[in-house]
Amino acid sequence: AQTIHQWPVAEIKAVGSPLSLGCTIKGKSSPNLYWYWQATGGTLQQLFYSITVGQVESVVQLNLSASRPKDDQFILSTEKLLLSHSGFYLCAWSQGYEQYFGPGTRLTVL
Amino acid sequence: QQQVRQSPQSLTVWEGETAILNCSYEDSTFDYFPWYWQFPRESPALLIAIRPVSNKKEDGRFTIFFNKREKKLSLHITDSQPGDSATYFCAAISGSWQLIFGSGTQLTVMP
Numbered sequence: 416a417q418t419i420h421q422w423p424v425a426e427i428k429a430v431g432s433p434l435s436l437g438c439t440i441k442g443k444s445s446p447n448l449y450w451y452w453q454a455t456g457g458t459l460q461q462l463f464y465s466i467t468v469g470q471v472e473s474v475v476q477l478n479l480s481a482s483r484p485k486d487d488q489f490i491l492s493t494e495k496l497l498l499s500h501s502g503f504y505l506c507a508w509s510q511g512y513e514q515y516f517g518p519g520t521r522l523t524v525l
Numbered sequence: 526q527q528q529v530r531q532s533p534q535s536l537t538v539w540e541g542e543t544a545i546l547n548c549s550y551e552d553s554t555f556d557y558f559p560w561y562w563q564f565p566r567e568s569p570a571l572l573i574a575i576r577p578v579s580n581k582k583e584d585g586r587f588t589i590f591f592n593k594r595e596k597k598l599s600l601h602i603t604d605s606q607p608g609d610s611a612t613y614f615c616a617a618i619s620g621s622w623q624l625i626f627g628s629g630t631q632l633t634v635m636p
Contacts, residue, residue, distance in 0.1 A: 447622055458614065459569065459626045466622070474623065505568055512557040514624055516568040 417442040419517035421506050427523045431495050436520050438489040438506030446508040448489040450481055451516070453503040465489060496524045528552055531615050531627035539635050544602040546630045548615030551596065555617040559624075560589065560600050562611040569614060573600070605634045 419440045428434060440446055450462040463481035465471045471481045478497060482490045489506055501524045506517040530549045538544045548558075559574035575582040575589045575598065582589040586605075591598045602609055615627040 449622070449624075458628050461624060464622050503568075509622070512618055513559065513571060513574065515571060519568045 417508070417515070419506060419508060419515070421504075421517040421520050423520060424518070425521040425523075427525065428496050430498055430524055434491075434493050434496050434500070434522070436491040436504055436522075438491075438517055440487050440506075440508050440517075443487075443508060443510065445486055446510055448483060449507040449509070449514065450489065450491050451505040451507060452477065453505065455502065457502075459505065463491070498524050500524050528619075529615055529617050529625050529627040531613075531630050533630060534628070535631040535633070537633045537635060538605050540605060540607060542605050544605045544609070544632055544634070546600040546602075546613050546615070546632065547597070548599065548627055549595075549597045550617050552617070552619060553596070555619055555625075557618040558589070558591070558598055559616050559618075560587075561614045561616065561626075563614065563629075564611045572613070602632075605632075607634045607636050610634045 422437045448465045451459045452462055453459045461474045463471055463473055465483040468483050468486050471483055479493045503519050503521055505519045507514045528551050532547045560572045561569035562572045563569040573584045573587050575591050577593050580591045586603045588601045610633050612629045612631045614629045616624050618624055
């Protein structure tokens with residue numbers, strides 16, 4: 416069975432500080448991986464997707480970057496957080512059309 | 526540009542009633558329509574999905590009705606239960622990876 420793990424579970428960070436969020440998927444070989452962002456009470460916005468190691472495509476520009484250093488790992492980061500970065504960050508995987516979400520990371524930027 | 530629209534924004538039904546959640550889209554190249562439900566403080570979970578080759582998809586109490594000509598679909602939840610109270614997102618795939626979500630419908634089922 417596939418398992419998807421995100422870390423950390425929650426973060427409280429200061430404006431201007433760096434950020435690194437991680438996602439690991441086990442039990443699935445070479446999945447497509449995605450990062451999503453959800454504002455409180457809002458919809459989901461796809462940020463990045465990756466179909467293979469070392470290859471990441473950006474969907475929207477939010478002063479964030481993503482990398483895929485391993486087949487089962489996806490990293491979201493920024494060097495300088497903004498207040499607008501607060502929200503719920505979700506990693507997802509797919510093989511075929513169905514996308515499945517991880518448990519998410521709640522980020523509060525103060 | 527909002528390509529997937531949902532209505533109503535919120536919906537309250539009594540236990541046992543049928544809840545109807547609506548969704549419409551603009552891009553005729555969309556070829557897969559999943560519905561996700563999300564409980565408070567949790568991540569979205571895939572509930573049911575349909576391809577445009579079908580006009581109906583049923584899974585227990587959950588049924589999607591699809592009208593390709595009008596670019597509309599709806600999710601019917603029969604015999605609604607309080608445990609069905611959640612936010613429901615309609616989404617559409619463009620290509621094989623770009624999942625576009627609607628704004629969601631918050632469903633409350635009163636006991």
